[in-house]
Amino acid sequence: MKRLALYLSTITLLGLLTACNHKAEVPQLSSRNDTLSWAMGENIGLSLQEMGGALNLDNELVMKALRHTLDKGDQPIDDNTFREAMNYILYIQQTEMMRRDNQNEAKVNEMQEAYFAQLVKEHPGVKKHESGFYYEEVKAGTGRKAIFGDRISFDYRSFLMFSGEPYDQTYGKRKPITHVVGRPMFQGLIDGMQLMNAGSIYRFYFPYQLAFGSQGSGDIPGYTPFIYEVELHEIYKD
Numbered sequence: 001m002k003r004l005a006l007y008l009s010t011i012t013l014l015g016l017l018t019a020c021n022h023k024a025e026v027p028q029l030s031s032r033n034d035t036l037s038w039a040m041g042e043n044i045g046l047s048l049q050e051m052g053g054a055l056n057l058d059n060e061l062v063m064k065a066l067r068h069t070l071d072k073g074d075q076p077i078d079d080n081t082f083r084e085a086m087n088y089i090l091y092i093q094q095t096e097m098m099r100r101d102n103q104n105e106a107k108v109n110e111m112q113e114a115y116f117a118q119l120v121k122e123h124p125g126v127k128k129h130e131s132g133f134y135y136e137e138v139k140a141g142t143g144r145k146a147i148f149g150d151r152i153s154f155d156y157r158s159f160l161m162f163s164g165e166p167y168d169q170t171y172g173k174r175k176p177i178t179h180v181v182g183r184p185m186f187q188g189l190i191d192g193m194q195l196m197n198a199g200s201i202y203r204f205y206f207p208y209q210l211a212f213g214s215q216g217s218g219d220i221p222g223y224t225p226f227i228y229e230v231e232l233h234e235i236y237k238d
Helices: 008-016 032-051 059-070 079-122 187-193
Strands: 134-139 151-160 166-169 177-180 201-206 226-235
Touching: 079 134, 079 201, 187 201, 187 226
Parallel strands: none
Antiparallel strands: 134 201, 151 166, 151 177, 151 226, 201 226
16 A cells, blocks of 8 residues: 555645744746646645644654655655654644634634723623623514524625634625525524514624634635624515
8 A cells, every 4th residue: 555645635635844044045947847846845844834843743754755755765664663753744734723623713712802892881782691692682573583494585794703703795796595494504594583673674793603713614714703783574374
């Protein structure tokens, strides 16, 4: 079994190494092949920088092993030793990722708490839901209140909570959404919709735990809190 084929999906494990300290002269790239070659090397280099020196490995020996392998030279370690080493690297990588996730989680939680404290202080009309998000009624509705399982139509705008930067909206982009109150909506929106009467507009402030979580979704990174402004148009009689 070829070792590179066995661990091809774990090429990012090179990120556990410390980047070399010297700076080389930037070459001139004159062809597409040059660009592709450089991009591959840059990707590996960025991975080297990302994880730091968690294993305290010898960078020069790592580079030598890379060149030796690309030149199809005989390897000084057998397959079993190679697998054991790679399994250990996997373990260290996972441990390091968990440590970073915990640090990121603590930092975002602290920022959310500070944001919500300031929000309530500056906007007395903002209330806290029992599940943990905050909300305010922008416009009252006269229709009945939505419940879980109702088929509804609504428009929305969303914003990144900390920066206030617009993220997405239906207005001017597509027709109002027709959807059932429930999955696959994220939990904060499921609970928030059930506060609304038909015809109302609410603004919701969702911590990341009640939005897209620590994993994120698509191009939304993990630990991203959101503001949603929702206009509930109609609750259908099904």
